[in-house]
Amino acid sequence: MNATERALVLKIGRFREADVWVRMLTPNRGVFNAFAFGGSRSRRRFVGCLDPLSHVLFTLGTSRRGDYTVLEEGSLLNNFSEIRKDSVRTGIAVNCMRFVEAVEVNPDDAGIAYDLLLETLTMLDESQANPEFVPWLFRAKYAFESGFTPDFMACGACGKPVGMESGYKFGIERGMIACPTCLSAGKPLDGLARPISTGALRALDWIQQSTPSDWATTVMDSEVRRQCSQLVELFVAYHLGLSWDNGMYKKV
Ligand SMILES: [Zn+2]
Missing domain, CATH: 1.20.1440.120 (Recombination protein O, C-terminal domain)
Structure with a gap:
């Protein structure tokens, strides 16, 4: 099930060719990692969101096996x-x-x-x-x-x-x-x-x-x-x- 949550992006990293992991802080879950598959290519789904020091409203989902959090899309709230x-x-x-x-x-x-x-x-x-x-x-x-x-x-x-x-x-x-x-x-x-x-x-x-x-x-x-x-x-x-x-x- 998808949920939206406000997050402060603390750190990001790339893996494979176009995928991005994001370390973030949210008011409900604390600090955790989530994955944006195709994130570095998808300009439309994550405009300005995959940068440290961004305040973002993310739509979060779960991987098929339920073992990690997936970022579906984001809207930038503030990039300071x-x-x-x-x-x-x-x-x-x-x-x-x-x-x-x-x-x-x-x-x-x-x-x-x-x-x-x-x-x-x-x-x-x-x-x-x-x-x-x-x-x-x-x-x-x-x-x-x-x-x-x-x-x-x-x-x-x-x-x-x-x-x-x-x-x-x-x-x-x-x-x-x-x-x-x-x-x-x-x-x-x-x-x-x-x-x-x-x-x-x-x-x-x-x-x-x-x-x-x-x-x-x-x-x-x-x-x-x-x-x-x-x-x-x-x-x-x-x-x-x-x-x-x-x-x-x-x-x-
Ligand atoms: Zn005293």
Whole structure:
């Protein structure tokens, strides 16, 4: 039976003479491969659809034996032409797409990943801003949305709201902060913990509440940014088992 589904194309490859495989993310199925037989010849059925960084409405079918997904045809919804014109923004988009691939999005989190990637690409396409910190905001937001939601505004041990004093720490494993009073009373955070300023805590709380459209106009103090990005990378590495290394995401 055929079904239509919106998809973000992550990667394509050719096999045999005219056939194409497509790695895509859809809101219902997560990341998977489908096959477009004759795809590289058929200009009519797949106009502009078989390119990475395309948003497409695909008609999906199943192979005769039911063992893989076949693309019957596609209608291009958006090819993000402004991103494609700019190598910096293309690099950022590819970084986010590779993260989604590496994280092996399961169907439960497919809608989260799809909405987040689509909103991020739309923001990158429409904004003129310098989006240098988009990749780690994207990773942070994905980790937060997929169920790891630390409370950055209250001590996880005593519950006291974060004030102006220094001396807070963030525990990576339980996603919990501890206030200076609890730390000096010897209530330890389990496992890996890092000092964190109240400015960085407020920034992480903001990231948790933000949507990608907010990121275009983000201004962040460089010290706050350094602390937040380091914590996010540790948090993502621990909870999603991934780190960014030399242009690739690696399982850690
Ligand atoms: Zn406390």
